[in-house]
Amino acid sequence: MTKLKVLSETDTSLRILFSGVNRAFLNSLRRTMIADVPKFAIDQMRVELGVFKNEETGELFESNYALSDEQLAHRFAMLPIPTFHDDFYFQDECPDCKDMVVDQRGCPSCQIIYTISSSGEDGGRSVVASEMNVIGDRRLEIPEAYGSIPLTKLYDGQVLHAYFYAIMGRGRDHAKYSPVSGVTFYSRQNGKINVKTRSKMLFDLNLNITAKDFNKEGILNDIDKVDLLRNDLNHVGSGTDLEADFNDAITLEDVEDEFIFQFETDGSMTARTCLEQACKELAGRFEALSNDFAEAL
Ligand SMILES: [Zn+2]
Known part of the structure; x- marks a missing residue:
């Protein structure tokens, strides 16, 4: 079942966690916002x-x-x-x-x-x-x-x-009728400690994330903290001196069927209105399609 949780919201922007969906669904929502929400x-x-x-x-x-x-x-x-x-x-x-x-x-x-x-x-x-x-x-x-x-x-x-x-x-x-900009989505990710000993190299740099942020299984699943971890990992990742020694001791893993969807509006309507209208447009389209099928079969 599809669930959504608002992660952050302003008048003109929304960041939402979607669960139980796939990329095709979110892409149709994205395209509907860009091309079909009236403005x-x-x-x-x-x-x-x-x-x-x-x-x-x-x-x-x-x-x-x-x-x-x-x-x-x-x-x-x-x-x-x-x-x-x-x-x-x-x-x-x-x-x-x-x-x-x-x-x-x-x-x-x-x-x-x-x-x-x-x-x-x-x-x-x-x-x-x-x-x-x-x-x-x-x-x-x-x-x-x-x-x-x-x-x-x-x-x-x-x-x-x-x-x-x-x-x-x-x-x-x-394009003047398109109410949104920067509509994007990506897989939710969790941080995962693969090798405990080598992971200390990151924590010793005293950046944002510490060993305490991970649970007993060595997983970090707080969305905001994962964002910080993503930044931290740049200090031990590709192009740094520590890359070879650190050797992916901590990695970011995609969470299946969970995505973070975010967009901004141009100010012609609130982000919430835009999302509601997009759902309405999509629902209307599928209803028309089901009616066509019912008639044809
Ligand atoms: Zn008129």
Whole structure:
């Protein structure tokens, strides 16, 4: 039976111990997170072109900037847009929009609109993500932690007036819709003393792990301590003077059917939400597959 235990968690990262699973299962979970968990991202950008006058100072600004439109659109597209799966629809599933032609889709249930109105100054000024304003629900503002993401630089007389339209999509269509980074898993390992006498060579170096950390059978199975042991072993392993004498007196052994799975999100959703959505997507896929089988047989 599959069991999971959260080893560490922050808003945007999770480290989990999975038991009773195999690599194929975890890889499908990994791929689902990368490619299938829905996420909002900016898909269209409308720039207001022309010359604008600051009414107070009489200063003139022109919508002109160093980056090309495509580069600028790409930078905005990669921003983490807060995603609340229960409150929004894909445009082609939105009750109000699904029957419309693609160009005309977009309502408060399937689209988020942001605006920006920034002007440059002498010597150049970085335009950052916190300068974007959302039209509507304040929850959808770019999270404060990501407000300092630089988008472009505007110089004296330059201005950027633009609207941005974010929609929900999947990572398999474009990387901007992928909510995760660094999704990885590896076998859980235990430390094992193979030769007690020679193992002293490591403990005598006074690093992190001591002989007392191992149980009577010479096994170390505390996950955090195994991580420390992995570092310690670099002092007696390949490429060190002690390698030949130490000769694998302590080794790390894979634990069967147990894996450590870890990932981070880009801030568009919490790590926990991302995991829940991935399980939901996977369950939905297998249910559809079972229905197909039932019909075919
Ligand atoms: Zn809609």
